[in-house]
Amino acid sequence: MSKMKLGLLFPPEHTEEPIITKLVKQGLSLNILKASISQGNKGKMILEVTGTDDDIAKGIDYLEGQDISIKVYTNSVIRYEEKCMHCGACTAVCPSGALVMNTGSWELEFDMDKCVLCGHCISACPARAIKNFEEVLR
Amino acid sequence: MAKTISEINEKIKQGKAVVFTAEQAVAMAAEQGVAECAKKIDVVTAATFGAMCSSGAMLNFGHTDPPIRMGEITLNDVSAYGGLAAVDTYIGATQPSKHKGIEYGGAHVIEDLIAGKEIELHATSDGTDCYTGEEVRTKLTLSDLNQAYMFNPRNAYQNYSAATNATDTLKRTYMGTLLPNMGNITYSTSGEMSPLLKDPKLRTIGIGTKILLCGGEGYVAFEGTQAVNKASELDNGDMHYAGYTLSVIGDLKGMSSEYIKAATFEGYGTTLYVGMGVPIPVIDEDMMADLAVDNAHLYTHVQDYGVSTSARENIKRVSYAQLRSGQVDIGGKKVKTAPLSSLFKARKIAVELQGKILSGEFIMTQPVATLPYNAQFKGLNAEVK
Numbered sequence: 001m002s003k004m005k006l007g008l009l010f011p012p013e014h015t016e017e018p019i020i021t022k023l024v025k026q027g028l029s030l031n032i033l034k035a036s037i038s039q040g041n042k043g044k045m046i047l048e049v050t051g052t053d054d055d056i057a058k059g060i061d062y063l064e065g066q067d068i069s070i071k072v073y074t075n076s077v078i079r080y081e082e083k084c085m086h087c088g089a090c091t092a093v094c095p096s097g098a099l100v101m102n103t104g105s106w107e108l109e110f111d112m113d114k115c116v117l118c119g120h121c122i123s124a125c126p127a128r129a130i131k132n133f134e135e136v137l138r
Numbered sequence: 139m140a141k142t143i144s145e146i147n148e149k150i151k152q153g154k155a156v157v158f159t160a161e162q163a164v165a166m167a168a169e170q171g172v173a174e175c176a177k178k179i180d181v182v183t184a185a186t187f188g189a190m191c192s193s194g195a196m197l198n199f200g201h202t203d204p205p206i207r208m209g210e211i212t213l214n215d216v217s218a219y220g221g222l223a224a225v226d227t228y229i230g231a232t233q234p235s236k237h238k239g240i241e242y243g244g245a246h247v248i249e250d251l252i253a254g255k256e257i258e259l260h261a262t263s264d265g266t267d268c269y270t271g272e273e274v275r276t277k278l279t280l281s282d283l284n285q286a287y288m289f290n291p292r293n294a295y296q297n298y299s300a301a302t303n304a305t306d307t308l309k310r311t312y313m314g315t316l317l318p319n320m321g322n323i324t325y326s327t328s329g330e331m332s333p334l335l336k337d338p339k340l341r342t343i344g345i346g347t348k349i350l351l352c353g354g355e356g357y358v359a360f361e362g363t364q365a366v367n368k369a370s371e372l373d374n375g376d377m378h379y380a381g382y383t384l385s386v387i388g389d390l391k392g393m394s395s396e397y398i399k400a401a402t403f404e405g406y407g408t409t410l411y412v413g414m415g416v417p418i419p420v421i422d423e424d425m426m427a428d429l430a431v432d433n434a435h436l437y438t439h440v441q442d443y444g445v446s447t448s449a450r451e452n453i454k455r456v457s458y459a460q461l462r463s464g465q466v467d468i469g470g471k472k473v474k475t476a477p478l479s480s481l482f483k484a485r486k487i488a489v490e491l492q493g494k495i496l497s498g499e500f501i502m503t504q505p506v507a508t509l510p511y512n513a514q515f516k517g518l519n520a521e522v523k
Binding site for chain 1: 187188189241314315316317322324399401402403404409411462463464474476477478479480481482483485
């Protein structure tokens with residue numbers, strides 16, 4: 001089983017297809033981390049998808065067939081380690097425990113698996129070492 | 139068995155001095171006791187790396203031909219003070235740039251200068267008979283300047299209140315983002331590594347004390363602004379120190395980008411993270427007793443930063459050990475804690491200073507005068523709109 005975080009961008013006219021149901025029927029387990037969808041506007045959704053590599057690939061094919069653009073959120077794209085001074089300000093606002101201080105070395109540690117992509121850390125980082133993930137998407 | 143600073147300096151020069159970081163000294167004192175440590179250890183290195191808003195740099199540009207008496211001055215679009223002599227200025231860390239606002243401010247200019255980056259200077263003047271120039275725009279780097287020294291009116295806070303927010307709305311403060319309903323607590327003191335918590339009676343730190351400032355050589359210049367020297371004894375015999383501060387000075391040209399960082403606190407402003415290391419000579423057993431105090435016996439108050447008043451109510455007294463544990467119990471609620479100053483960097487500075495003393499590269503200075511010990515902090519009695 002693999003786990004992947006996907007960013008979906010819906011065209012404005014696309015709100016009728018029950019895509020979540022379709023993905024579930026294809027055998028994927030889904031966790032909606034963020035969603036902003038309304039008729040006539042571009043919709044955005046961040047999904048955490050769990051399934052076999054094969055099922056995930058099929059799910060992505062299905063979504064692309066629906067004119068939905070997809071970004072895959074991977075590790076290492078969010079925090080710029082060379083700018084990070086390990087102060088810990090971001091840990092104050094991280095709701096999921098993805099950003100924590102190692103209480104031995106007092107270095108900042110980031111666990112992408114726990115990250116819910118809320119983005120609160122971006123503005124809380126005094127060193128501006130965490131960039132908006134939408135800016136750095138592949 | 140008392141030791142003088144000159145005796146310790148002799149040992150440093152002979153390569154015989156025993157130098158511990160503040161954390162190492164705390165650990166050794168817990169094992170072997172204060173008396174034994176006082177005999178064995180000569181110097182303890184304390185350090186901090188935190189946001190210090192009251193910081194800035196004095197710069198001298200040299201004269202153009204024809205010369206100009208710079209009035210309105212900007213460096214990379216950040217205003218610098220034009221009220222000094224013709225080509226002198228002071229750039230303050232918190233000054234925002236005209237176009238990028240708090241995302242690029244005086245702190246960033248100082249950081250860029252230290253990193254050797256090119257800075258754009260723009261200055262205008264009305265022109266005088268002796269200074270006929272009216273406008274200059276040029277690019278310069280740190281090495282082009284005659285003098286460039288950091289002069290910070292208030293650094294190295296001995297102790298600072300931890301922050302929480304008891305209101306029901308999120309607050310963006312100089313203590314970071316504070317979640318509503320006491321959703322978090324932030325704190326910004328390096329605890330058992332903090333220089334002024336290690337010499338709380340100012341017995342060895344004085345005017346002229348040589349320090350490590352942003353990786354380069356610096357000095358204690360004076361009492362810091364808003365210094366408060368108040369200590370209260372708790373029921374268990376521990377001391378709770380208020381907040382003495384230091385004014386420090388040091389040459390930008392010897393500083394390292396690793397120990398300085400320009401920063402932006404969202405919704406608040408630009409600030410400068412300053413790295414400072416202070417050597418504390420173990421002159422006697424009493425000095426060692428202060429140096430041996432650990433995070434479990436150093437305290438601060440948690441205050442409600444949701445309320446805008448100069449006399450915030452203390453919600454709870456907590457030790458730095460509690461703050462560093464990751465959560466603090468407030469009225470039955472477990473509140474998450476987060477540091478704002480970098481303990482990782484502070485530790486690095488303490489180790490670097492230790493190395494410089496061991497190698498004989500860093501010799502301690504005898505203060506030329508003591509710092510005022512009874513500093514009081516007065517408010518401003520005026521109506522505010």
